[in-house]
Amino acid sequence: MSLFIQQLLNGLTIGMVYALIALGYTMVYGVIQLINFAHGDVFMVGAYLALTLIWAFAAVVTGAPFWVVLTALLLFGMAGCAVLGALIERVAYKPLRASPRLAALITSIGVSFFLQNAVMLIYGSKDQSVPEIIPHVRFEFHGVSFSLTQCVIFLTSIALMVFLTWFIQKTKLGKAMRACAENFEAANLMGISADRIIRVTFVMGSALAAVAGGLFGVYYGSINFHDGYLAGLKAFTAAVFGGIGSIPGAMVGGVLLGVLEGLGAAYLSSEWKDVFAFVILIAILLFKPSGILGENLPEKV
Amino acid sequence: MRVSDFFKRLFRRHPFSCQVALFLLPFSLFPLIDKNVYHIDLMTSIGIYVLLAMGLNVVVGFAGLLNLGYAAFFAIGAYAYALLNLHAGCPFWLGLPAAGIVSMIFGLVIGAPSIRIRGDYLAITTLGFGEIVRIAFNNLDEWTGGPNGLLGIARPKIWVPRFEGGFHWETFSFSVNPTPYFYLVLGLVMFAAYLLFRMSDSKIGRALVAIREDELAASCMGVPVLKIKLTAFGLSAFIAGMAGAVFASKQTIVTPDSFDFVLSVLILAMVVLGGMGNIWGAALGALILGALPELLREFANYRMLLFGVMMVLMMIFRPQGILGSQLIRREMRTEKSE
Secondary structure, eight states, X not given: OHHHHHHXXXXXXXXXXXXXXXXXXXXXXHHHOOOOTTHHHHHHHHHHHHHHHHHHHHXXXXXXOHHHHHHHHHHHHHHHHHHHHHHHIIIIIGGGTTSOXXXXXXXXXXXXXXXXXXXXXXXXXXXXXXXXXXXXXXXXXXXXXXXXXXXXXXXHHHHHHHHHHHHHHHSHHHHHHHHHHXXXXXXXHTTOOHHHHHHHHHHHHHHHHHHHHHHHHHHHSEEOTTHHHHHHHHHHHHHHHHOTTOHHHHHXXXXXXXXXXXXXXHHTOSTTHHHHHHHHHHHHHHHOTXXXXXXXXXXXX | OHHHHHHHHHHHHSHHHHHHHXXXXXXGGHHHHOXXXXXXXXXXXXXXXXXXXXXXXXXXXXXXXXXXXHHHHHHXXXXXXXXXXXXXXXXXXXXXXXXXXXXXXXXXXXXXXXXXXXXXXXXXXXXXXXXXHHHHHHHXXXXXXXXXXXXXXXXXXXXXXXXXXXXXXXXXXXXXXXXXXXXXXXXXXXXXXXXXXXXXXXXXXXXXXXXXXXXHHHHHTTOOHHHHHHHHHHHHHHHHHHHHHHHHXXXXXXXXXXXXXXXXXXXXXXXXXXXXXXXXXXXXHHHHHHHHHHHTGGGGGGHHHXXXXXXXXXXXXXXXXXXXXXXXXXXXXXXXXX
């Protein structure tokens, strides 16, 4: 029983990270129906930016409390990735707005390759170890242990999700985003600037991915330029799982995928861990492409 | 005058054979001109890329379905030949079509359910399938040797007639020398190119283009959409499987990490660069991207970076590729995404 709860907790933790990345996929897909293949790599860039800030902190100040470093690294990653996201949208996707999906998808694969190899050239191809910034505190309860890092991941992710839900539901910009997702042309006719909404979507998605990247690096203690590919694919699975285009769906999908993966690794086989995500992905795409919370969208004629 | 008439008529009668002969036969002189073993070996590898690019072009170019797990079919072909050879002693010439057929069966099994789903979802499904295949080859240690792969795969043998001391057949085994492989690959490329030209000019080819342009309209006109798409998928997997068998016999070793996602994207980049839907375009793309790392040795580290940039730029400025048709250009420019 304690193994089960332990795996559930570990799965929930990584599920939160998947959910944060999945939000970016689902928001972009909701607005422009593009599978932004480069999103996983934005996440990876976020992790590297966080690492860079940890190095910078270590060089300049010593003995800063951990939450200061953590906040700084998350904000730094968010700012960097927000700019990157806007830049990618402007350079790579904007000229292709009127092209078929295939063209934009191929472009996003190109961007993904570019980011991966740019990071590899700058930081090297070896795993980079992330210094431990959160004190090693573990809470033990009936043989189930829960670290402070996991606690931080939970609180940060939940706070961001609450913020995002509020933003989408209540603010004017959020309403405009929903309008664009509902009917792009009609929203344009109502005076909503499509370019602006698309830019905001990319900026917010990338900032969320950056937070996920920072937390991922801190949690695992090591990052590699390849990490974005697998994490991105799993987050995409999570987005599809929950119903692509649906924001609560991405959150639920991410957490569920993390839990399923954690339990699968513990009870079935850890070697095949990565296969679970892909099998789930294919199964959902084949049998229920609308996901758990997504609406059923028929192919438009 | 009469000679030119003869050629004109020949070309009109057999346009595809003539094109294949005209563009590919000159390559048979390559080993005679350039005696550098390394260069011949490189050209052989490029030939395998050409095969793969032509095969992927059937699905991506003709049918407009993005397959991001194409390396998996290449891997299945390579492993199929390796296993048949190591366990059943299957000779290369039997293993070559067998690998193609095994790969085709996998293509049909994967394709049958997934081809119904929308274009961009299909891309992700094939990607997932590609990863599953690679991880499976990595983890099924008992059969595939795990990460170490399979060793000691037999090279092809051919029988040469000899007349000295009475007529008899002499076996000639392929060795490390790449020249025989070069001719083997060249022959396969010629075969595949001819096959694909015939296919693109047939009912299937026209149906594929119709589906790519407007699936709904095509199905209303009575094109059996699923059947045609599946045919394209199977044919494409068949070519990759044969390329895999050649690869396995040339390397005499197969390991799972030769078939990762990067290879799938590399082949896709070749098709995109050369021109989607154009058979010579795919071949040209493979030739350029295969030879580029050799020509730009000092930029070796920037290779993948440049591929990424190239894919973005091609899609923005020349979506039809170097040799792409006007048809594809118009489709890629004006078709409004839903």
